[in-house]
Amino acid sequence: MDKLAVVQQPAYAGSALAVVAAACVTGVLASQPVQLSIAGVEAVGALLLLGSGLVRRRGHPWVGGVLVVIGCGGVCLALVMGLLAPSGLFERIAFLGGTLATAFVTLGVFPLRQSWARGFNGFAAVLFSCSLALLAWVSNPSDLQVLLGVGFTIMAWDMAEYAITLGEDVGRSARTYPVTGVHFVGSLGVGLAASIVALVGGNIALPAIPIAALTLLLSAIVVLLLVLFLGDSEWLSKS
Amino acid sequence: MTSVEQTHRWRVAIAFVLFTTTAGLYFEAPAVFLASVLGIAYAGYPLLVSPPPLEVELSRTVTDATPDHGDPVTVTVTVTNTGPRTLPDLRIIDGVPALLTVIEETPRQTATLRPGASTTFQYTVAAKHGSHQFTPATVIAHDISGGTRIETEVAAGEQTTVCEELDCTVDLREFQLRQEARQYPGQTPADASGAGLEFQQTRAYQWSDPRNRINWKRYARTGDLTTVEFREEHRTAVVLCLDVRPAAVRAASSTDPHAVAYCIAAAQEVLGALEQQHEQVGIAIFGTDFDWRAPRASQQQYTEIDQLLRAHEYDQPTPIDETTTSPTVDVQQLVAQMQGTLEVVVFSPLIDEFGETAAQQLDARGHAVTVVSPDVTTGRSVGGEFVRVERANRVQMLREQGVLVADWSPEDPLVWPVRTHGGGSDG
Numbered sequence: 001m002d003k004l005a006v007v008q009q010p011a012y013a014g015s016a017l018a019v020v021a022a023a024c025v026t027g028v029l030a031s032q033p034v035q036l037s038i039a040g041v042e043a044v045g046a047l048l049l050l051g052s053g054l055v056r057r058r059g060h061p062w063v064g065g066v067l068v069v070i071g072c073g074g075v076c077l078a079l080v081m082g083l084l085a086p087s088g089l090f091e092r093i094a095f096l097g098g099t100l101a102t103a104f105v106t107l108g109v110f111p112l113r114q115s116w117a118r119g120f121n122g123f124a125a126v127l128f129s130c131s132l133a134l135l136a137w138v139s140n141p142s143d144l145q146v147l148l149g150v151g152f153t154i155m156a157w158d159m160a161e162y163a164i165t166l167g168e169d170v171g172r173s174a175r176t177y178p179v180t181g182v183h184f185v186g187s188l189g190v191g192l193a194a195s196i197v198a199l200v201g202g203n204i205a206l207p208a209i210p211i212a213a214l215t216l217l218l219s220a221i222v223v224l225l226l227v228l229f230l231g232d233s234e235w236l237s238k239s
Numbered sequence: 240m241t242s243v244e245q246t247h248r249w250r251v252a253i254a255f256v257l258f259t260t261t262a263g264l265y266f267e268a269p270a271v272f273l274a275s276v277l278g279i280a281y282a283g284y285p286l287l288v289s290p291p292p293l294e295v296e297l298s299r300t301v302t303d304a305t306p307d308h309g310d311p312v313t314v315t316v317t318v319t320n321t322g323p324r325t326l327p328d329l330r331i332i333d334g335v336p337a338l339l340t341v342i343e344e345t346p347r348q349t350a351t352l353r354p355g356a357s358t359t360f361q362y363t364v365a366a367k368h369g370s371h372q373f374t375p376a377t378v379i380a381h382d383i384s385g386g387t388r389i390e391t392e393v394a395a396g397e398q399t400t401v402c403e404e405l406d407c408t409v410d411l412r413e414f415q416l417r418q419e420a421r422q423y424p425g426q427t428p429a430d431a432s433g434a435g436l437e438f439q440q441t442r443a444y445q446w447s448d449p450r451n452r453i454n455w456k457r458y459a460r461t462g463d464l465t466t467v468e469f470r471e472e473h474r475t476a477v478v479l480c481l482d483v484r485p486a487a488v489r490a491a492s493s494t495d496p497h498a499v500a501y502c503i504a505a506a507q508e509v510l511g512a513l514e515q516q517h518e519q520v521g522i523a524i525f526g527t528d529f530d531w532r533a534p535r536a537s538q539q540q541y542t543e544i545d546q547l548l549r550a551h552e553y554d555q556p557t558p559i560d561e562t563t564t565s566p567t568v569d570v571q572q573l574v575a576q577m578q579g580t581l582e583v584v585v586f587s588p589l590i591d592e593f594g595e596t597a598a599q600q601l602d603a604r605g606h607a608v609t610v611v612s613p614d615v616t617t618g619r620s621v622g623g624e625f626v627r628v629e630r631a632n633r634v635q636m637l638r639e640q641g642v643l644v645a646d647w648s649p650e651d652p653l654v655w656p657v658r659t660h661g662g663g664s665d666g
Contacts, residue, residue, distance in 0.1 A: 125251070129258055132274075137266040146270035150259065150277050154252070158281075161248060162385060169330045169379055170347035175360075179328045179349040186327070186383040187284075194280030198273045218260050221279055226253060 007172040010117060012054055013180040014163025015109035018121075019046045021156035022105040025128050026098035028149040029135055031091040038081045042099055045074020046106040053110070057172065075103050090138040097131030109160050121160040128153040143202050151191040158187050241293065241391040245285075248385055252282035285386025293380045294322035295352075297393040299333070299373065301402045306366035308407055309650065311342060317359040318378065318393070320352035327351050328381040331358075334374030334392075336405060338496040338552070339364040366407040367496045368649055369504035370549065373403055409508040410652035416475050416518075416582050416607075439468045475582050476519040476534040479506050479544070480573070480601075482587035482594050483526040483551045489590055491615045498588035501613035501649050503548050506586050508653070509611075510548070514541045521581075525593070526551060529569040531576060570597045574604055585610045590626055595633045598642050609643040609656060 108120030263272025587594025
């Protein structure tokens with residue numbers, strides 16, 4: 001019988017990093033100073049929600065309950081304020097997408113339901129991507145802003161996914177911050193290196209390269225990656 | 240066994256690249272188009288790092304390898320990276336014995352280990368009756384990207400100490416057999432008089448009595464010839480009958496061992512006591528199948544019975560499926576196979592009619608029956624209260640019929656029942 005009292009929910013350290021990264025994406029999506037405050041309120045609410053689980057596990061159910069109420073209140077307030085904040089229509093939609101996505105990341109790692117955690121996380125990543133694309137289309141943000149948004153989106157997805165997997169293996173009671181930290185630093189390093197390459201590449205004037213050629217080049221890279229990944233797949237090796 | 244698995248978690252980055260490329264081109268947003276570099280980097284991330292070789296050694300120590308029931312036992316586990324490379328993401332899940340409850344900390348740990356480095360963690364389990372085997376610890380390693388997952392089981396290392404078992408024996412008190420005997424000399428005193436060491440009685444001399452048994456002092460004093468008789472010592476044949484049917488796999492709560500585990504722990508203790516007395520021991524196990532070993536007194540027999548008992552230690556507190564064979568048929572089969580008058584010890588929680596019926600049938604055939612019944616009933620629900628009352632009635636019924644019953648609460652020592660003057664049992 002399994003009586004180890006293992007709570008196989010997303011690990012706290014990874015979950016907290018995922019929420020922070022998600023809040024950073026929302027911050028990138030903010031076009032007004034007030035929206036930055038809203039993103040902050042949402043981040044605090046989401047972290048309080050996460051912390052409530054920790055407090056309850058340590059034998060303070062009432063304090064945990066209060067934190068759940070305050071955390072939910074913070075997230076809901078951010079969603080409402082995101083809807084009502086003074087801004088252009090498309091900017092507001094993009095920002096609202098960000099706040100919604102942060103809420104989904106929070107629901108995924110809280111978790112609302114363990115079997116839905118990955119679904120929520122994936123949906124949040126899609127929402128973030130769409131919001132970033134919309135923002136890029138309507139307000140022509142800087143390269144750095146978009147790269148930060150994309151980088152934080154990937155980090156939020158990655159850390160949430162990592163927290164879910166880690167939680168499935170060792171539960172919530174285990175000490176997870178050392179391995180979470182190592183994984184975070186690794187992913188962050190890759191993101192930073194890629195961003196620097198992108199920024200440097202973006203600033204090099206290459207008038208001679210037509211867009212079609214660049215697209216073909218990127219497509220070739222994607223196909224190469226696909227082949228490399230699928231090379232590991234059982235179905236491909238069997239056939 | 241080691242398994243290496245590609246998680247493919249970064250495949251999602253390829254979808255991301257496709258999205259940003261398409262969106263960047265469609266919206267004519269160079270920044271979004273440029274962001275696909277990030278996606279490409281993450282998609283290629285797991286290809287840049289190679290999975291580390293998972294070479295670890297485990298040591299496990301406990302504060303007390305032979306604890307008493309309910310005692311907290313602290314388990315200390317140390318895992319050392321014996322490989323040449325750093326393990327950035329190591330997850331360790333110790334193989335806690337299935338029937339033990341972890342009451343403090345957790346048997347799961349994560350660590351980042353450089354070559355030669357170790358991580359140590361502790362957790363505490365509550366000891367329960369029985370022999371509890373630790374299973375090999377599961378160790379999972381990921382590369383830093385999380386793209387490769389290596390999983391293996393780690394047992395004892397060559398240079399390390401690994402505690403494999405917690406042995407929490409049942410405190411068996413006042414154990415004695417019911418003096419039913421066969422015609423072999425042994426250590427169990429029988430009611431019958433004859434050859435032996437302990438004085439039984441004197442009686443009038445008969446012509447066939449040996450000379451060395453005549454009470455010559457009395458003859459000198461009174462002139463009457465009397466013969467001294469001693470208590471005969473017979474070798475007893477004992478059959479341990481265990482009720483391990485799925486219906487008996489019931490526990491007081493999800494954190495307690497089930498009745499079958501208690502029955503097996505008690506049977507192991509009785510087996511040990513009988514082995515010390517070199518008694519003939521047989522076993523009958525009523526489970527999904529019927530197992531029978533005729534009584535014999537040999538080391539091989541004791542070992543086989545012990546192995547058979549261990550083989551029936553279920554992990555699950557509830558039955559997996561219902562039994563298809565009729566236990567009543569098994570009891571009849573047992574009765575047919577038991578030749579002569581035997582001492583029978585029935586281990587059953589008595590939560591249904593089976594244990595009671597088996598004891599009654601064996602008693603009716605003239606066997607000396609003792610029932611050991613661990614009490615796993617609770618009054619926490621109406622159904623539980625009903626089962627408890629039914630069980631108490633069964634215990635009472637058996638005692639009224641002259642069957643000795645040890646109504647054993649697993650928290651307490653197992654006091655062997657003795658026959659009282661009224662003919663019932665006390666225990």
